[in-house]
Amino acid sequence: MANYHKLFGKILASALREGMQARAVAHESAKSKAEQQEKHAPPSTRRQLAGTLAMVLLLAAGVGHFSGVLPTWTGSVSAASFLVSALTRIGLVFGAIWLAWDSLQRPARWLPPGLALIGTLSIILVAAQPKLIIAVLPLLGVATVLMSILRAFRKN
Numbered sequence: 823m824a825n826y827h828k829l830f831g832k833i834l835a836s837a838l839r840e841g842m843q844a845r846a847v848a849h850e851s852a853k854s855k856a857e858q859q860e861k862h863a864p865p866s867t868r869r870q871l872a873g874t875l876a877m878v879l880l881l882a883a884g885v886g887h888f889s890g891v892l893p894t895w896t897g898s899v900s901a902a903s904f905l906v907s908a909l910t911r912i913g914l915v916f917g918a919i920w921l922a923w924d925s926l927q928r929p930a931r932w933l934p935p936g937l938a939l940i941g942t943l944s945i946i947l948v949a950a951q952p953k954l955i956i957a958v959l960p961l962l963g964v965a966t967v968l969m970s971i972l973r974a975f976r977k978n
Contacts, residue, residue: 866923873920879913934969 892902
């Protein structure tokens with residue numbers, strides 16, 4: 823009598839091995855195509871716009887602070903101080919966006935997909951009720967660990 827289960831096991835093992843090799847080859851070719859596109863991609867217009875806005879806002883804040891013309895233009899020293907600080911903060915945020923633009927274009931591979939949503943909801947919850955941080959931080963940690971474990975099993 824033939825051992826069909828051994829024969830079936832060998833066929834299944836070879837099919838799995840070939841599938842894994844094909845998947846690895848496809849993954850490598852997709853990875854190399856993405857790397858080539860990144861190398862030859864022109865700079866984004868939105869990134870250039872963010873950098874230009876950052877530069878203009880920071881220059882305006884510097885000119886306003888050092889020239890002393892803002893208090894006469896706005897009518898008060900406190901309004902001029904507020905305007906300079908607002909221009910500086912917004913310029914720094916646009917500068918940070920300009921610096922991080924490439925990493926914003928593709929999601930972080932190490933971050934579980936649902937964690938960004940849970941983190942945002944946690945921040946909103948803690949902003950509404952600061953005492954809940956004692957409960958939210960451990961739950962956020964547990965959610966991170968569980969999502970990472972589930973993600974590791976899903977890949978295999």
